[in-house]
Amino acid sequence: MELTGKIALVTGSTAGIAAETARLLAAAGAEVVVSGRSAERGAATVRTITDQGGLARFVAADLSDLDSLHHLAAEAGAVDILVNNAAIFPGAPTVAQDVASFDASLATNIRAPYFLTAALAPAMVAKGSGSIVNVSTMAAKVGMPGLSVYSATKAALESLTRTWAAEFSPAGVRVNTVAPGPTRTEMVLAAMGEEGAQQVAKTTLLGRLATPREIAEVIFFLATDRAGYLTGATIAADAGRTAA
Template sequence: MELTGKTALVTGSTGGIGRETALLLASAGASVVVSGRDAERGARTVQSITEQGGRARFIAADLTDLDSLRGLAEAAGDVDILVNNAAVFPGAPTTDQDVASFDSTLATNIRAPYFLTAALVPAMIAKGAGSIVNISTMATRIGMPGLSVYSATKAALESLTRTWAAEFSPAGVRVNTVAPGPTRTDMVLSTMGEDGAAQVGKTTLLGRVAAPREIAEVVLFLASDRAAYITGATIAADAGRTAV
């Protein structure tokens, strides 16, 4: 298996894209650190992995709390693959956006991956190898009403991908982004609703919403040595929505 002997940390991996990514990385041989705020959901993800013969453990963390974030980094130890997936997805017109939700979104979507990466990447650099995959969104490329804060934070994360690639890749650490289109996750459905997500799905060239597993497959590719010559890139996994 292509990830045998490697350790992967996936934030926000108790559901949605993060959970499917954790399952796929484990099936490829990685020892996976599952992270999130809900211990019960985390235990279910770990159980799903171990029942399939994989290796995983759960570390609870609130990424809006810098002490909790530091604790996660320390407990995870040296990792070979970091997937910055955890995010919040507020939906509000700019004129209705409240400050508390704004600050929480920046803390989760930007500050957390920034300082978690800063904590974990030195060990990757010391080994001369590593892969960091950030999860963004197609909303960084197209204007979508109500997603001003979310899309802005993800655009910043894509900018960090390019900067981190410039900083870390000469030492052997690759950094890339996956930018999904509409995906059937609890977070998307709770914000857009089933009908809203379906309508956005119809605007893609394939005319449908993605399954979380389809996005996770792209993350697995970027994390693996099959993508050894790819760094600083943002891969659109949006059924062509931003291509036309």
């Protein structure tokens, strides 16, 4: 298997896209560190992997807390693959945005991947190989009412992808982003409802919601050597929404 002997950390992998990503990485032979706030959900993700003969373990982490983040980095150790997926998804018009959720979004969606990458990238650089995949959103490029904070944090993450590629790729560490379109996840449905999600889906060229597995397949591709000549890129997995 192509990822045998590799260690992957996937943040926010107790559900949705990241849980599917964790399963794909494990099926390819990687030992996966599953991370999130819910021990119950984390155990369920680990169980689905180990029941299929894969290797996985759960490390609880609240990435809005720097002490918890540093604990996760220490527990994960030297990883070969880092998927920065964990995020929160506040929705509010700009004039109604509260400071608490604004600050929480910056802490979880920008500060967390920044300092987690800073903690884990040096071991990749020393080894001369590694892949970091950031998970963004099509809303980083398409103006969507009510998503000012979320889209701004993800646009910042895409900018960090380019900077990190410039810093780390000369040493053999690739850094890329996947920017999903509307996807059938609990977070999306909780924020937008079925009707709202379907309305957004109809604006894409394919006219439907993505499944979490469809987005996870793109993340998996970028994490592996199949994408060996890609770095600093943002891949739009959005059914053509940002293309036309």
